Amino acid sequence: MRIHTLDLHFLGIPGLIASYLVESGGEYALIETGPGSTLETLRSAIRAAGVDESVIKKVFVTHIHLDHAGAAGWFAQIGATIYCHPNAARHLIDPTKLIGSARMVYGDQMDALWGKMLPAPAGLVIALQDEERVKLGEVEIIAWNTPGHARHHHAFIIGDVCFPGDVAGARLENSRYLSVTAAPPQFDPVAYVHSVDRLTAAGFQSLYLTHFGRVDDVEWHLSAYRKRITEIHARVAADFRSGVSAEENRTRYATDEHEAAMRAGVDEALWQKCERANLTSMCADGVRLFCEKEQ
Incomplete structure (x- = not known):
């Protein structure tokens, strides 16, 4: 292959x-x-x-x-x-x-x-359906139901590699900044964490991210990404409960993510590229929408 x-x-x-x-x-x-x-x-x-x-x-x-x-x-x-x-x-x-x-x-x-x-x-x-297989030459491509980013989401598995779509997030230029793909309307942190745990348990050798490229430090990536999902949800939920407006939520989310990227060693040029790949304003809205539904 x-x-x-x-x-x-x-x-x-x-x-x-x-x-x-x-x-x-x-x-x-x-x-x-x-x-x-x-x-x-x-x-x-x-x-x-x-x-x-x-x-x-x-x-x-x-x-x-x-x-x-x-x-x-x-x-x-x-x-x-x-x-x-x-x-x-x-x-x-x-x-x-x-x-x-x-x-x-x-x-x-x-x-x-x-x-x-x-x-x-x-x-x-x-x-x-979940775990249904499609033959391609000498291999099989297996569909895994992986909600969290969207309810209609599959990851595709071939042997010890995984094509996770958006359920393993965005990571550009193999940096240490992981951006949570959380655009509305179906972000669900509970389902998301379960999906990431499912990928983690499989012990894949490589992930092929849509945003962007091959990742070989799979264990670190998925562990860190799981933490990021819970982090952004907790942060937005706390702001929502305290009465922060949708506009202010977007501003705070962008500021917090920029700081997280800087701490991870991302420079300003790469940060701007990350914004193009996964807009913080849309992710802020996606997480907030889930918080509204929780009420």
Whole structure:
């Protein structure tokens, strides 16, 4: 088996969003497609790896947020089967609601950021149950239900490696700063910790993060990430109980995360890149929304 890391150069910046081309026994699969806005970059990266995109017959998306699955419909329209969580399938077949919700958030920036999300033919979208397996050449790709970032989230397992989507967070340039992916509306710290514990217990040798790249210090990463999930929840929950406004919550969250990144040895340039990969304002809103639901 070979795994090719494909950098989608989101916003023209290297190292923000990855897609993974997996090759085994003469078959090819794609894990994550990135957004529609980087489709041409993805296609070029696939060809640079010596593969024509038409031979990719299996595409796996961890969840249907636009930075992970925005280009999935294009691959389905050229004949690839899309594998996803059961709660994600309908949004891949008809992305109207998903696109509408995103447009409300991003407004005039929507098209530039995310591009088009094409509908996938229903017959080419297959929902995988927890621990269901799909054969690819000489290996099997196993779906694990891993809620916390989103309820419709899978991690994909091949042997001793894991493609965790957003359930293992964002970590750029192999720094020691782990940014909790907590965008609304489905952040759930209890489910999140359970999912991270499940990954930890498996003893994987490597994680292939969508944001961004291969991680080999898996035990440290997952242990530290578990702490970060509980830390941001406790922090926002305390502020919420004390009456901090949503706007002030965003400001405090950004300040606290900036300080955490500096303590982890991140310089200002890398911090700005981390912000591009995982906006603190959106994460602040995601954690606060969970706190509101807790009341």
